[in-house]
Amino acid sequence: MFPKAGTCLDVAHHVSRPSRPTAAVIKSPPGAAQRAATRLGCPRARGKGKTVADEQELAESQRRHWQDTYAAHPGMYGEEPSEPAVHAVAAFRTAGAQDVLELGAGHGRDALFFAREGFTVQATDFSPVGLEQLRDVARSQGVDERVTTAVHDVREPLALPDASVDAVFAHMLLCMALSTKEIHALVAEVRRVLRPGGVFVYTVRHTGDAHYGAGTAHGDDIFEHGGFAVHFFGRGLVDALADGWALNEVHAFEEGELPRRLWRVTQTLPR
Ligand SMILES: C[S@@+](CC[C@H](N)C(=O)[O-])C[C@H]1O[C@@H](n2cnc3c(N)ncnc32)[C@H](O)[C@@H]1O
Numbered sequence: 001m002f003p004k005a006g007t008c009l010d011v012a013h014h015v016s017r018p019s020r021p022t023a024a025v026i027k028s029p030p031g032a033a034q035r036a037a038t039r040l041g042c043p044r045a046r047g048k049g050k051t052v053a054d055e056q057e058l059a060e061s062q063r064r065h066w067q068d069t070y071a072a073h074p075g076m077y078g079e080e081p082s083e084p085a086v087h088a089v090a091a092f093r094t095a096g097a098q099d100v101l102e103l104g105a106g107h108g109r110d111a112l113f114f115a116r117e118g119f120t121v122q123a124t125d126f127s128p129v130g131l132e133q134l135r136d137v138a139r140s141q142g143v144d145e146r147v148t149t150a151v152h153d154v155r156e157p158l159a160l161p162d163a164s165v166d167a168v169f170a171h172m173l174l175c176m177a178l179s180t181k182e183i184h185a186l187v188a189e190v191r192r193v194l195r196p197g198g199v200f201v202y203t204v205r206h207t208g209d210a211h212y213g214a215g216t217a218h219g220d221d222i223f224e225h226g227g228f229a230v231h232f233f234g235r236g237l238v239d240a241l242a243d244g245w246a247l248n249e250v251h252a253f254e255e256g257e258l259p260r261r262l263w264r265v266t267q268t269l270p271r
Contacts, residue, residue: 050219055179058218058229059155062177063126065227070107070129077106079137081113083253084264088169088201089117091248091266095199097166103154103186104173108134108147114169115143122165124152154178154186160193167199172262175204177229179220180237187241197271200245201264204233206252209261233263242267 070076088110092100098120105111105123107130114121115138125131131149138144152159154173168190174183190200205211207221212232215225222231238250245267254261 058177059153062229066127067129070127070133074133075107077109079109081110082171082255084171084201084203085110085113085169087264089114091199091201092119092167095167095197095268097199099165100167100169101160101165101193103168103170104176105134106130108137110169110171111147112137112141112143115146116141119146121147122150123147124150126151126153155182158189158193162192163195165193165198166195168194170202172203172205174202175231175233177218177222178231183231183237184241191269194269196269198269199266201266203262203264205230205260206233206263210258238263238265245269
């Protein structure tokens with residue numbers, strides 16, 4: 001069980017502001033950045049030749065980047081819940097869920113909303129700085145009794161027993177710097193900890209996003225822009241991750257500046 005409870009030139013793309021049409025975005029065709037970097041012998045153009053050490057290095061640099069970003073911009077996503085969290089509350093209630101596991105909760109705009117709505121929440125992230133901000137706000141909002149936090153890297157197995165939670169939520173977490181193999185392993189873990197009939201709501205940036213193909217290519221559809229590495233999802237990956245689940249919905253939406261283009265996916269375990 002979980003215990004109780006920098007420099008970021010591109011941070012504007014990650015804060016919560018009303019969506020608006022894309023202004024000046026330099027977009028390369030899919031795969032162009034990877035091909036160009038490979039031609040130039042750039043050590044970051046890894047793709048198929050990527051080693052475990054390369055993946056580890058990327059993961060560590062991403063953790064540092066998120067730590068620095070939350071430290072420099074406390075509460076950067078704002079206090080209002082995201083649109084997918086509002087959707088998730090309705091889906092969780094319909095399923096009769098009471099406890100929610102959130103992965104990649106950051107400073108907790110959504111975890112705290114779930115708690116205010118009466119759910120018991122276990123919020124995880126690999127950034128202790130983000131989770132500290134979450135706990136501070138949980139106390140000030142008087143919902144700290146219903147929220148626990150745990151520092152956890154989703155590349156590791158979840159520290160929860162089988163069939164122990166009713167619902168799992170992950171907004172913009174599966175599309176972080178995770179390989180396709182790591183994403184499949186993570187969804188297998190989500191499946192393991194969910195009770196039969198459990199609901200999984202997640203969102204990912206997809207290949208229709210303006211940053212797909214731009215910036216530094218890390219292979220496996222992962223591109224780094226402004227220090228943030230993102231795995232852009234194609235529809236085939238969403239369908240593959242729903243194998244053995246009921247895929248209830250794939251909903252396209254936009255969030256924030258740029259805007260980010262995302263899919264909100266809702267899938268349910270058979271009873
Ligand atoms: C785009 S932010 C979204 C934060 C939060 N879900 C929200 O929408 O307010 C992605 C979050 O995932 C976390 N993260 C990235 N890679 C992770 C990993 N491998 N394990 C756990 N958390 C990770 C980051 O620290 C960050 O808080």
